[in-house]
Amino acid sequence: MKKAFSFLGMAILGGALTLGGYKMLFDKDQIVERTLNPIETVRTNYTPTYKSTGTVESTTDFTIAAESTVHAVVHVKNTAVRTQVNPWIERFYGGGSGTRKFEQVGTGSGVIISPDGYIVTNNHVIDGASNLEITLNNQKKYPAKLIGTDAANDIALLKIEADIDLPYVPFADSDTIKIGEWVLAVGNPYNLTSTVTAGIVSAKGRDLEGNRNIESFIQTDAAVNPGNSGGALVNTRGELIGINTAISSKTGSFIGYSFAVPSNIAKKIIDDILEFGQVQQAILGINVDAEFKEEGVRIDAVSDGSGAKKAGLKEGDIIKKVNNVKISKFSELRGQLTAKRPGDEVILTVERDGELINKNVKLTKKDTFISSSINIILKDITKAEKRKFNIENGVKIVRNGNKNLIYYGVKEGFIITKINKKPVTNADQVSQLLDSSLGKGQPLYIEVINLEGEKERYVFRY
Known part of the structure; x- marks a missing residue:
């Protein structure tokens, strides 16, 4: 009989422990499930921000x-x-x-x-x-x-x-x-x-x-x-x-x-x-100091009548910014100007005597062009030159650094009127045509007007 009561007591105790453990475990599980809900909500709300500019980047x-x-x-x-x-x-x-x-x-x-x-x-x-x-x-x-x-x-x-x-x-x-x-x-x-x-x-x-x-x-x-x-x-x-x-x-x-x-x-x-x-190529109207090794671009000279001159820029000024874009070297300055047109205004931030000052500069049209392939500088001819030589079109050589041209008597002041038998109208066109044509093994035919107004023809192979 005592043994039966002992078994009954153990059963009751075991049942109580099981019930208590069950309640404790299931109550905790319910709490955990509820705390997960806010986390899922946060994840759902995060999805739209993924599509925003800042997050994509x-x-x-x-x-x-x-x-x-x-x-x-x-x-x-x-x-x-x-x-x-x-x-x-x-x-x-x-x-x-x-x-x-x-x-x-x-x-x-x-x-x-x-x-x-x-x-x-x-x-x-x-x-x-x-x-x-x-x-x-x-x-x-x-x-x-x-x-x-x-x-x-x-x-x-x-x-x-x-x-x-x-x-x-x-x-x-x-x-x-x-x-x-x-x-x-x-x-x-x-x-x-x-x-x-x-x-x-x-x-x-x-x-x-x-x-x-x-x-x-x-x-x-x-x-x-x-x-x-x-x-x-x-x-x-x-x-x-x-x-x-x-x-x-x-x-x-x-x-x-x-x-x-x-x-x-x-x-x-x-x-x-x-x-x-x-x-349309735009310029400031300055020469830069190629030997300047510090941050920025140092002005070596300012052209008369240029936008830079009219804005009050001076030799020795160091260009630090263009329209608030930082300029560390000449290539960055050139990139900013290449993206502009003649007549556009830019705000230059320059360092002068240790102080930063801003200057509004109106860009002007580039009027001289370099043909790097044969080392000459070209410029559009004026109406007066057209009347003087009785021609309708042409491009003047303003600087000649080509030894072969010099050897054959081509001088500064000669006017190129035709290339490969086709009339030329502006210096930019001629410089690009020369640079893209030479070096391909094809002959290049150039017709010029010399200083006496006489026609001369040359054939070059590079």
């Missing part, structure tokens, strides 16, 4: 930029007819028997910048083309028309006619990009369809050695290879901040750095081509 998810860009980057096919002359055959047989014509095909990339089919690419992608063909990312092909070019900044504008609105990439303000910011390079390397690579902005206002006149590249470590030229460099919102132009390589393939023309410069060039038919 801080992530490494590039799908938004890639999806909005890849269909607006096109493949550019350039077909050019080249002429090859065998001087020995021509010498013995004559009559053009030593001349052979052949087609040469080049490829690159381009960026659609408007729904009606305007496309920006590099000038070197389409240079010398007799036929241009655009292939969209969906493989549809269209013939393209060349609207205008600027060899100095390596930009060209094309147009295709499509029966639908095309996807396009909007421009961003390239002045606002920061070193270390994520960017995407989109193009057609090695004849592939649109390809996306990622990197960061490595430097701004970068100048390159060689004959390029651009001295304000965006440098990035995004992989760019042959065929990427003319493609898009975009930010994480899919906005255009540059046109991919060059790579730093000894092999011809990407080995670490690539360079892009800033979007502000590209947009200004495109606007000029559409409005004026040619690029």
Whole structure:
């Protein structure tokens, strides 16, 4: 009997413990479930902020930029007819028997910048083309028309006619990009369809050695290879901040750095081509001290009658900012001016005698142009010179640093009237034509008016 009561007591005690434990455990579980609800609410509320500008830029998810860009980057096919002359055959047989014509095909990339089919690419992608063909990312092909070019900044504008609105990439303000910011390079390397690579902005206002006149590249470590030229460099919102132009390589393939023309410069060039038919170059009217090694740009001389002179700038002033954009070196100053037009006003912050002062400067039109390929400086002729020599067009040589030209008697003051038998109308046109023509093994025919008003003709091969 005692044993039965003992078992009953143990059962009651065990049941009590089980019931108490059950209650304790289930009460805690209910509390935990309720505390999770606010956490789930926080997560739900976080979703919209992911789509905000600041959050997209801080992530490494590039799908938004890639999806909005890849269909607006096109493949550019350039077909050019080249002429090859065998001087020995021509010498013995004559009559053009030593001349052979052949087609040469080049490829690159381009960026659609408007729904009606305007496309920006590099000038070197389409240079010398007799036929241009655009292939969209969906493989549809269209013939393209060349609207205008600027060899100095390596930009060209094309147009295709499509029966639908095309996807396009909007421009961003390239002045606002920061070193270390994520960017995407989109193009057609090695004849592939649109390809996306990622990197960061490595430097701004970068100048390159060689004959390029651009001295304000965006440098990035995004992989760019042959065929990427003319493609898009975009930010994480899919906005255009540059046109991919060059790579730093000894092999011809990407080995670490690539360079892009800033979007502000590209947009200004495109606007000029559409409005004026040619690029309007603006200048301050100063010479700079090339030996100045500190931060900023030191003014060495101020031209009479220039906007800089009228604004009160002086020799020795150090330019620190343009429109509140910091200027550390000449390439950054040049980049700011290239994105402006004659007549525009800029606010220069300069250091004078240890103090910072602001000057409003009205930019003037550039009137002298350098042909770096043959080392001459050119200027448009005046109406008086047209009357004096009884000519309708021409460009004057104001400085001649070419030993071959000097040897053959070409002097400062000579007026170039024709190149390759075609009339020339302005100095900018002639400088670009000379720089793009020479070095390709083709003869260059130049007709000039000498100081006595007589016509002279020269043939050059470089």
